Amino acid sequence: MNVLLIGSGGREHALAWKIAASPLLTKLYAAPGNPGISEEAECVPLDIADHAAIVAFARDNRIDLVVVGPEAPLVAGLADDLASAGIRVFGPSADAARLEGSKGFTKDFCARYNIPTAAYGRFNNAPKAKAYARSVGAPIVVKADGLAAGKGVTVAMTLEEALDAIDQCFEGAFGEAGAEVVVEEFLEGEEASFFCLCDGQNALPFGTAQDHKRVGEGDTGPNTGGMGAYSPAPILSDDMVERVMAEIVRPTMIGMAEMGTPFVGVLFVGLMIGPDGPKLIEYNVRFGDPECQVLMMRLKDDLLVLMNAAVDGQLGHLSVRWRDDAALTVVLAAKGYPAAPEKGSQIVGVADAVGDDGVAKVFHAGTRLDGDRLLAAGGRVLNVTALGETVSQAQRRAYETVDLIDWPEGFCRRDIGWRAVEREAAKG
Structure with a gap:
């Protein structure tokens, strides 16, 4: 299969790495990609907002599947334009992508289909x-x-x-x-991320994770795109996952289909687990970033097989296998992030930081090359990811790898995975 991956961040590097391992793959392209993705795919300088150019590239290069990584092209209707051109695409239509593109839409949708979420008002x-x-x-x-x-x-x-x-x-x-603004009730509890692959009718559970949104240790400071994550999330037990499926995911799939906008792609369910059970914080319509990185490290199955099944409406026949290991990723960000990240500083030692034992991987998020010099080109720049028999071991390996990278202008949180580490310590 010839595959075109849309995007340029750490999530897309993780997806490229996993797709490249598929025996089904003939050729992988990425638009626009990044230096890490270029190790797995041929990067092409397409403007992902130029849908006509993407459609033309897909036709000219006989692309069998387009995988859309970020949310903005989905909300803008890229999947619709590809589908109209007869090109298979993994990702929801613009109408279905309103689940992320409009928080007000999602809150009204939850009210209509009795999906548990915070009380709210929406205002213009x-x-x-x-x-x-x-x-x-x-x-x-x-x-x-x-x-x-x-x-x-x-x-x-x-x-x-x-x-x-x-x-x-x-x-x-x-x-x-x-x-427009949504003002909503503050929910008490523990946040977690739950993922499903969806084919319009079926929703196949696809792992759990816990993100760390605030920039500072101890969950302090402003919200960011995510400073780290680990998987699996202990708060999402098998019983809790079934509640999420029954109370949130299945009603959402039914509701979207009833509205004539069946959901195909990845449904990312942002949850607050409180004393009354799970409540929806928000939906995203793509893999999380940095949650995708830890999911891809743990996934045993062929991602391309699963994506094809979602596009072809065949997920009802499949299950997903995971490594028993935990995975943890630490985001290395440029100083000044999230307000005004400093760009252009040199990063040394990334290639040497990872051994050949497969337990650690560095995914590129916001990098660029200047000759053979690797430079910071964004706010979140690298995702240092490791596996371990426990979250504590994965955490130790990830930070050992972080410390092998020479980048004085970067910073990271040093407490990623703290909730799970505390749980493991309590168990002895």
Whole structure:
């Protein structure tokens, strides 16, 4: 099979690495890719916002499957344009991608289909949003309605923070994404990420993970796109997974199909597990980043087989096999992230940091080459990922690998996986 992978981040490097291992693969292209992805695929300089150019490339190169990594092209209708051209694509239509593209849509959808989530209000002006926030009180959560690269959510512990976050949205801090705002109840509990592969009718459970969104250790500071993750997430026991499937995922699949927008691709279920069970925080319509990295490290099955089954409506016949090992990834970010990351600094030692035993891997997220010099080119720059018999062992291996990379201008959290490590320590 000839496959075209859309994207250029750490998630796409992990997907490229896993797709490249498939016996089904003939040729893998990536648009636009990055230096790490170029080790697995031929990178092509396509503008992923230029759907016509992507369709033309897919036709000219006899692409059998397009895999769309990031959310923005999906919300913009790339899957629709490819499907209209007769090109098979792994990823939801624009209408189905509203589950991520509009938080207000998703909240209304949850209300319609009785899916457990936080109480909310949605507003198109600041005075009404502020009045609602005042009536509810803090802590409270303020969300820009549209895509904001993981940065449009404020968990406000004071009313003043909430009012400031509402002002930021309507004053253009997140562009068009903040033209409408969702203000919702603060949920108590433990966050977790749950994934399903979907074929429009069937949803196949595809692993669990726990992300670390805040930039600082101890879960402090502003939200980011994610500073690290581990898998599996202990909070998502087999019984809890079945509750999530019954109370959240299956009603969502049924609802989307009833609305004429069946969901095909990856459904990422962001959860809060509290005393009343699971509640939906948000949906994403693609693999998480950095959750994808730990899932790909643990996946035993051929990813390309699973993606083809999703596109062909055949997931009802399949199951997924996982390594018993835990996996943990640490994000190395550029100083100044998430507000104003410093770009252009040189990174040394990435190739030498990973041995040949397969227990560690460095995925490139925001890098570029200047000759043979590897430079930082984004906020989140590298994802140092390791396997272990326990999360504690995976954590130790990941940080040992981090310490072999010479990049003074980078930083990372040193407590990724802390909840699972504490659980393992308590068990002795």
